Amino acid sequence: MLAATLAEVHTTAKVGVAGVIGINPCEVAFRPVWTKLQETGVWCASPARLLGRVERLRFIRASLRDFRPDVIVAHSVIPAAYARVATKLTVAAIPVVTVMHAATNDDYAGGLLRLSERILKRDAAAVVTVTDTAAHNYRLRCGMPRRLLTIPNGTELERFAFDENARRRLRAEFEVDDSVSVVLQVGRLSPAKNQAASVLALKDMLHAGQSAELWLAGLTEDASYGDMLKRLVAQHRLSGNVRFLGSRPDVAALLGAADVYVMPSEREAHSVAMIEALASGVPIVASTIRVFEFATRFSGVATVDPASHRDYAAAITEVLAQGRIRHRRDLSAYSIAHVAERYAALFGDVTLRSRLDAGTALEGGK
Incomplete structure (x- = not known):
């Protein structure tokens, strides 16, 4: 890209x-x-x-x-x-x-x-x-x-600026009520992207009484991993709370509709997806890998080791309470x-x- x-x-x-x-x-x-x-x-x-x-x-x-x-x-x-x-x-x-x-x-x-x-x-x-x-x-x-x-x-920063009307349209299309917190992860279905950690964190959030959905957007790079994720969702009876969206051309709209963006990646180069999320103003929870250190300079960004899905779920819950960042993050260098x-x-x-x-x-x- x-x-x-x-x-x-x-x-x-x-x-x-x-x-x-x-x-x-x-x-x-x-x-x-x-x-x-x-x-x-x-x-x-x-x-x-x-x-x-x-x-x-x-x-x-x-x-x-x-x-x-x-x-x-x-x-x-x-x-x-x-x-x-x-x-x-x-x-x-x-x-x-x-x-x-x-x-x-x-x-x-x-x-x-x-x-x-x-x-x-x-x-x-x-x-x-x-x-x-x-x-x-x-x-x-x-x-x-x-x-x-x-x-x-x-990336094209302006394309990812938050749009309230677009947020309402997409959530209405997906029939998601305002009381439901949408957790979004964008990236190919692959062990490196670690979507399994997000599924387990969602399980803990729901058990704690929160109303939430997990949206996984991205093409399936590893078919066996994609199948494993679906079995994991079924095992924990999360089918009504996890959406596999596949490859999407409307990532900007997804970021606007989400309440928190997660990146529990095991490794990344220099993530364009992270820059897009920062541009949208959505709160972010990412893994503690070194490449995400630049993002921690911005407000509304937390890092956590997703190996502990309880800590990961707690971090998501904490940034959700903070809400969307309304001021523009200075991303001119990106x-x-x-x-x-x-x-x-x-x-x-x-x-x-x-x-x-x-x-x-x-x-x-x-």
Whole structure:
């Protein structure tokens, strides 16, 4: 989503013409985003079917010939490896910027990936991390690249501003009374997102006499985990209090309709979902992982170890009593416009350096 939003912003702002190449077919849940990109004027390409490794290289190389970019931004380690190998097979030298997004903030923990990065590192014009922790881990695993910088993620803040009318409409659509506290969690159904902890916390809240619902929004990444969650809900007789919403295009409306937002994640990179929740003014309860420390600077945010579902439920109850934050949290550092400006400046730097290097090489050839 960050890559898609940046492409849209850069194209709309006429910073340049952006293109997005998917190395896998576009998933159904992502199709509306893909369509919007194309309507905005973003050049898009993705294969019609899953490709093997060699086929992927051929597809990327053909796409690069069609689009002819001045710089390639490879989001995550696998696309970065493919992009740098593909550029070696093209006539023109195209600078590659690698952006790392691993939820562990340790993208090259695996030995094979680490070896490939050490081999290909010199072909990266720059490496971007979304947290300082990820930057530290990259240096530890792979040494220092040509350029390393941290650019935190961002989002369209205004889109998530609280709207009372939208809140009432959605709660009426879901037939949720004002007396019911809605606990919202957004994220793919995966063990890393730890929705099971939210289910158990809801159980404790209901046993304490509170009237509450848990809304789980997000596509199912791990089918076995999704099935386990549904069994857990049934086991504790919570079927009338837990809604599995699937992938939703209206996250802003969901945040407005919710009374508290929860993120009991076991790991995250630099969560765009957290920034969206902060922008909405909803009270937040998150896990105590390091990446959420930035959010604790804002009012209405609590962190707790969700391993104790009783402590987790107590934290949710406490922020519910505080109510929605009515003043605007200052999130200007995480606006997509600010983030896009930083990326645009980086693209200008690496393309200029590429041209200077090419000029030096030609001069040396003479």
